[in-house]
Each structure stands twice: as C-alpha cells, then as structure tokens.
Amino acid sequence: MIIHLEDINKTYHGAVPLHVLKGINLNIDRGELVSIMGASGSGKSTLLNIIGILDNYDSGEYILDGTLIRNLSENRAAELRNRMIGFVFQSFNLINYKNAVENVALPLFYQGVPRRKRNAMAMEQLERMGLADRAHHLPGEMSGGQKQRVAIARALITNPSLILADEPTGALDSKTSQEVMEVFRQLNSDGMTIVIVTHDPGVGQQTNRIIRISDGIILPDNV
Amino acid sequence: MKTNLFDIENWREIGATLSRNKTRTFLTAFGIFWGTAMLAMLWGGAGGLEGLLRRNFNGFATNMGACFPQRTTMSYKGYNKGMTWQLNDADISIIRRISPYIDLSSTMGFDGATIKYGTKSNAGRITGVEGDYFKMQIPVLYDGRLINSSDVSQSRKVVVLGKDVADELFANESPIGKYVSVNNLYFLVIGVAGQKSEASIGGRINQSAIIPATTMRSAFNKGDKVDFFVYTARPGYTPKDIEPAVRRAVIANHPLNPADKEAMWFMDISEEFKKVDYLFLGINILALFVGVGTLLAGIIGIGNIMWIIVKERTQEIGIRRAIGAKPSDIITQILSESMVLTTIAGIAGICFATLVLSVADHITYDPRLGSAHFQLPFFHALAILITFLILGTAAGIIPAIKAMRIKPIEAMNDK
Numbered sequence: 001m002i003i004h005l006e007d008i009n010k011t012y013h014g015a016v017p018l019h020v021l022k023g024i025n026l027n028i029d030r031g032e033l034v035s036i037m038g039a040s041g042s043g044k045s046t047l048l049n050i051i052g053i054l055d056n057y058d059s060g061e062y063i064l065d066g067t068l069i070r071n072l073s074e075n076r077a078a079e080l081r082n083r084m085i086g087f088v089f090q091s092f093n094l095i096n097y098k099n100a101v102e103n104v105a106l107p108l109f110y111q112g113v114p115r116r117k118r119n120a121m122a123m124e125q126l127e128r129m130g131l132a133d134r135a136h137h138l139p140g141e142m143s144g145g146q147k148q149r150v151a152i153a154r155a156l157i158t159n160p161s162l163i164l165a166d167e168p169t170g171a172l173d174s175k176t177s178q179e180v181m182e183v184f185r186q187l188n189s190d191g192m193t194i195v196i197v198t199h200d201p202g203v204g205q206q207t208n209r210i211i212r213i214s215d216g217i218i219l220p221d222n223v
Numbered sequence: 224m225k226t227n228l229f230d231i232e233n234w235r236e237i238g239a240t241l242s243r244n245k246t247r248t249f250l251t252a253f254g255i256f257w258g259t260a261m262l263a264m265l266w267g268g269a270g271g272l273e274g275l276l277r278r279n280f281n282g283f284a285t286n287m288g289a290c291f292p293q294r295t296t297m298s299y300k301g302y303n304k305g306m307t308w309q310l311n312d313a314d315i316s317i318i319r320r321i322s323p324y325i326d327l328s329s330t331m332g333f334d335g336a337t338i339k340y341g342t343k344s345n346a347g348r349i350t351g352v353e354g355d356y357f358k359m360q361i362p363v364l365y366d367g368r369l370i371n372s373s374d375v376s377q378s379r380k381v382v383v384l385g386k387d388v389a390d391e392l393f394a395n396e397s398p399i400g401k402y403v404s405v406n407n408l409y410f411l412v413i414g415v416a417g418q419k420s421e422a423s424i425g426g427r428i429n430q431s432a433i434i435p436a437t438t439m440r441s442a443f444n445k446g447d448k449v450d451f452f453v454y455t456a457r458p459g460y461t462p463k464d465i466e467p468a469v470r471r472a473v474i475a476n477h478p479l480n481p482a483d484k485e486a487m488w489f490m491d492i493s494e495e496f497k498k499v500d501y502l503f504l505g506i507n508i509l510a511l512f513v514g515v516g517t518l519l520a521g522i523i524g525i526g527n528i529m530w531i532i533v534k535e536r537t538q539e540i541g542i543r544r545a546i547g548a549k550p551s552d553i554i555t556q557i558l559s560e561s562m563v564l565t566t567i568a569g570i571a572g573i574c575f576a577t578l579v580l581s582v583a584d585h586i587t588y589d590p591r592l593g594s595a596h597f598q599l600p601f602f603h604a605l606a607i608l609i610t611f612l613i614l615g616t617a618a619g620i621i622p623a624i625k626a627m628r629i630k631p632i633e634a635m636n637d638k
Contacts, residue, residue, distance in 0.1 A: 049632050052545075054545060054630070054631050054632040055630065055632060074549065074550050074627075075549045075550065075551070078544060078547050078548060078549045078550075078552075079547065079549070081545060081546065081547050082546060082547020083547070087545050087546065089635070093538075093541075093542045093545070093635055094542075095539055095542060095543075097243065098239075102232070106543070106546060107546045107547050109232065110543075110546070110547040110549070110552060111547070115231065115232055154546065158547075
C-alpha cells in the first residue's frame with residue numbers, strides 16, 4: 001500500500017468554518033491508476049493537496065509509502081515532495097522562461113544533481129515523451145499537449161513513488177486529452193502509481209478505480 | 224536551492240529574472256548606482272575640500288603663535304593712550320627665559336628693499352629672521368640652503384632669495400655664491416626658497432629677501448628693535464598658554480597698563496586650524512546626513528523592487544516549492560538577485576564617483592601645492608559597497624519571507 005488515509009479531517013477556518021474533509025479513509029495500492037471524482041467544492045482538490053503534502057490535515061493519519069505525514073517542517077515537506085511525488089497540473093505550471101529541458105530538470109536541481117547529469121536525464125524523459133525535438137523550446141512555443149507531456153516528464157524525472165495529477169486534461173482538447181491519458185496508462189502499465197483528480201467522466205472511465213467524493217465524504221467504490 | 228556558485232543555471236536564472244523587466248531593473252539599478260555614487264562623491268569630495276583648504280597651510284606649524292605690539296588704549300604712568308611701542312631684545316630674552324611652553328621661536332623684522340644684481344633690480348622687501356623661523360614655516364628650498372643659527376649668531380651678510388626675486392634677477396643663472404645688493408649693501412646669496420602653500424607670516428617668502436635678524440638690525444640701523452615675535456608651543460600646549468608670560472615680560476619692560484589687553488595682539492594659528500577642523504566636522508556631518516539619506520532612498524528602492532519581483536513571481540515560487548524547493552532555496556534565489564543587482568550597480572556607482580573625483584582632483588591640482596586629494600580610499604569604497612550590499616540584501620529579505628508564508632498551492636493559483 002502506498003497511500004493510507006485514516007479518518008482525515010480538514011476544516012478551513014474562515015469567517016465561517018468550512019469542514020471540507022470529513023473522516024476520509026482511503027487506501028491506494030502501489031501500481032494503481034486511480035481517479036478521484038466529484039463536483040466542485042466536494043473536497044477532491046483538498047484531498048489531493050493533502051496526499052501531495054501541499055496542505056496539512058487537522059486530524060487522522062496519513063502514511064505515504066511507509067512515511068507518516070504529519071506536522072512536517074517546510075523543509076521536510078519539500079524534500080518528500082521532491083523525492084516521492086510527481087505533480088501534473090491542469091495549467092501545466094511550467095516556468096515560462098525556461099526551456100523544456102530546464103523545466104524537466106528543475107526538480108533535480110533541488111537535489112543538487114550537477115547540470116550536465118540532470119540535463120541528460122531530462123533529455124531521456126523528453127525522449128520518452130516523444131518531445132526530444134522540442135527540448136530547447138520555451139513553453140510559449142509548444143502546444144497544450146506538448147506542455148502537459150513536458151510537465152509529466154518533469155513529474156517523472158525524480159523517479160517518484162507516486163504521480164498526482166490535478167485535472168491534467170482540463171485545459172486540453174479531447175484528442176490531446178486522449179494522448180495524455182494514453183501516456184498515463186503507459187506509465188501505469190510500467191508500474192507507476194497514479195492518482196488523477198478530475199470531474200471528466202471520460203477520464204475517470206480510463207482509470208482502474210474511481211473514488212467518488214461528495215461533500216467531504218468518500219462514497220462507496222463503484223468500480 | 225543547492226546554491227552552487229559554479230552552476231551556470233543559477234546565474235542564468237538571475238540574469239533571466241533581471242532582464243525580464245528591463246525598465247524596472249534599469250531604474251532600480253540606477254537608484255543603487257546613484258546612491259553609491261552620491262555617497263562616494265560626498266565622502267571623497269569632503270576629503271578633497273578639506274585637502275583644498277588644508278594645503279594652503281602646507282609647511283605651516285599648526286601650533287604657531289605671534290605677538291605684535293599695538294597702540295595702547297589706556298594711559299599709564301604719565302603716558303597717554305595711543306602710544307606706540309616696540310618689542311626689543313630684552314623683551315625677547317625675558318620671554319624666552321620665563322616661558323616654559325615655548326618650543327621654537329624667532330624674532331622678525333621687516334623693511335622695504337631694492338635688491339639688485341648687475342643691471343637688474345627688484346623692488347621687494349627684506350625679512351630678518353632667526354634659525355627657527357624655517358622650522359615653523361617650512362619653505363620649498365629650490366637651491367642652496369636656508370639661514371641657520373650660525374648665520375644669526377655671527378650676523379653673517381647672507382641672504383636667501385625668494386623664488387620670484389631670484390627668477391627676476393638671475394633668470395636661468397644659479398644665484399648661489401653670487402652677491403646681490405640689498406639697499407646698497409652686498410649680501411652673499413646662500414639659497415633660493417619659496418612658499419609651500421598660500422599661508423605665510425610676515426609676507427610671502429617668494430617676494431622677499433630673507434637675511435639673519437641680527438644682520439638686519441646691525442646693517443640697517445634697527446638697534447635692538449623687533450617688529451614681532453613668532454613662536455610655537457611645546458607639545459601638549461597651545462600658543463594661548465604662552466600669552467601670560469609674554470604679557471608679564473613686556474609689561475615689566477614697557478610703560479603699559481597691565482589691564483590694557485589691546486596693547487598687544489596675539490595671533491594663534493591653532494585657533495584658525497580649530498576653525499577649519501570645526502568647518503570640516505560640519506561638512507562631514509552634513510555629508511553623513513546626505514549620505515545616509517541617499518543610502519536609505521536606495522535601500523527603500525531595492526526593497527520596493529524586490530517586493531514587486533516577489534509578487535510577480537508568486538506563482539513561479541509556488542511551482543518551485545511544489546516540486547521540491549525548500550524555503551531557504553527560494554529566499555537564497557531572491558536574495559541572490561538583489562545582491563547581483565546591488566553589486567553591479569554599486570560598483571558602477573563607485574567607478575563613476577571615482578571618475579568624477581579624479582576630474583575634480585585634476586582640475587584643482589596645483590604643481591606647487593600638490594593634489595587636494597579628491598579621492599575615495601579603497602576601503603571607503605569597499606565600506607560603501609558592503610553597506611549597500613548588506614542593507615540591499617536585508618531589504619530583499621522581508622518580501623522573500625512574506626513569499627514563503629504563502630502555501631505552495633495558493634501561490635501556484637496566484638494570478
């Protein structure tokens with residue numbers, strides 16, 4: 001089991017407290033391709049942020065690949081994100097003044113990998129994504145699908161235990177979405193654990209398991 | 224960020240960030256440039272102004288005093304006020320005996336003179352001095368030697384010609400060993416001297432013929448009269464400390480009312496130097512205030528620009544943090560940019576100030592008086608640069624820390 005969430009609660013303390021996750025229990029095994037689906041405000045993005053150590057939870061227990069994730073310092077959280085998790089976002093989140101190789105190599109930069117080595121590794125990942133010829137192009141010079149594949153290459157560069165994708169096809173047309181999902185399926189068939197947050201049923205259907213969340217509660221599995 | 228100075232990507236990132244908004248970077252850099260330049264110019268300029276004034280006193284003893292007889296302002300022992308009187312050898316002898324604070328001293332006498340050599344003549348002046356005179360006002364010796372105590376004690380008929388007098392009478396010929404006529408008496412020329420600076424006591428050396436005081440009195444029928452008396456105070460004392468002994472000696476010898484302070488005028492060069500010191504203390508304080516103001520304006524500019532840069536890059540900071548950048552990595556990156564900008568603009572500012580000061584030094588250079596020292600010492604330049612660097616970096620810390628307080632996910636969603 002790579003992800004173990006037990007009785008996770010999360011409340012946003014604004015003018016009116018908002019209890020967004022209510023006792024979430026969830027286990028995801030290594031090598032699964034899982035989608036988390038739900039309406040806007042259901043808590044699916046908050047759940048993904050907690051899984052991705054981008055946000056804290058109030059109570060419960062979260063174990064990621066055998067590591068208890070609780071009250072981590074910013075430095076420790078950054079280190080775990082860097083080494084264990086690859087992120088893919090709806091808006092790609094590439095750095096627009098860096099070319100594809102530099103974007104892909106960036107997580108290795110924070111591991112202190114020398115430039116030549118990290119650029120060579122980034123090139124390998126871009127070749128794997130079929131983007132070798134776009135390696136020295138800036139994000140602004142690439143299509144949406146190409147940008148997302150660069151983002152996936154960046155997520156894979158540190159050889160993480162887990163890929164978390166937040167609406168990875170949300171900004172893409174249907175044909176490109178299919179291409180991106182094909183990449184995810186290929187990665188999953190190679191043994192990579194992938195969790196995708198989406199509200200697109202078409203995307204959900206292409207995963208092995210759909211976790212439905214509504215009003216901060218996980219509904220029973222229907223896949 | 225693993226800050227490897229030799230990782231070109233660090234430098235490329237800094238370059239890319241700074242070059243993305245050229246106008247803003249230029250304006251910030253100009254603020255720092257101008258701040259450092261102003262500070263450096265003020266510092267170097269204040270030193271140059273001081274040098275400009277102080278070089279007028281080159282060769283002049285800073286603890287020199289002089290006593291000049293004046294008309295009396297009070298009647299005394301049957302003598303009406305308004306009486307004139309003169310110092311004499313007896314006064315000087317007593318003064319030298321009873322004043323423990325006198326270090327060097329010389330009597331001085333003056334007269335108008337026609338100095339002739341061959342067919343050429345110069346209408347100038349003669350000054351009678353003692354050996355110590357040239358220790359109190361050190362001249363530039365162009366040729367030969369100066370008057371010494373043997374010349375004085377033996378009343379030798381020797382003369383040191385002022386540079387202008389020598390040039391007029393001898394042109395390119397060396398006057399040393401030649402005889403000149405001073406008011407129809409022949410004197411052996413032993414030296415040619417000139418002023419080291421603008422300041423002088425008893426007239427400019429350049430336009431004088433200087434002879435031993437004893438010779439002057441005997442050759443020109445001055446008797447035992449002394450025109451005035453110059454002296455320096457021993458270390459730890461000022462010319463002011465010598466005044467009471469001088470007054471006591473003079474009053475004992477002359478019918479002067481002890482209450483008549485106006486009957487003698489005392490000049491105290493140390494007071495003039497003190498005024499110069501106060502003036503430059505004031506200028507330095509003013510320069511400090513203006514400099515600190517300039518510095519603060521520059522630092523606020525850096526702080527503002529770093530704040531804008533951080534705000535603009537919130538999303539990028541979020542992305543970097545999501546993929547593994549630690550807070551210290553981000554802070555280091557932001558501060559590196561601030562430091563690079565400050566260093567480059569600061570060095571440029573100091574170079575510019577050095578250029579301006581160098582031009583000022585060149586313009587005010589006087590072959591006789593030398594440089595006024597419109598210069599910025601290396602360590603002052605370094606101090607300005609380091610101060611800007613430290614404060615500039617500190618100004619970038621606040622925006623950087625604020626940026627760190629935003630959660631990565633919120634930062635990524637920042638528009």
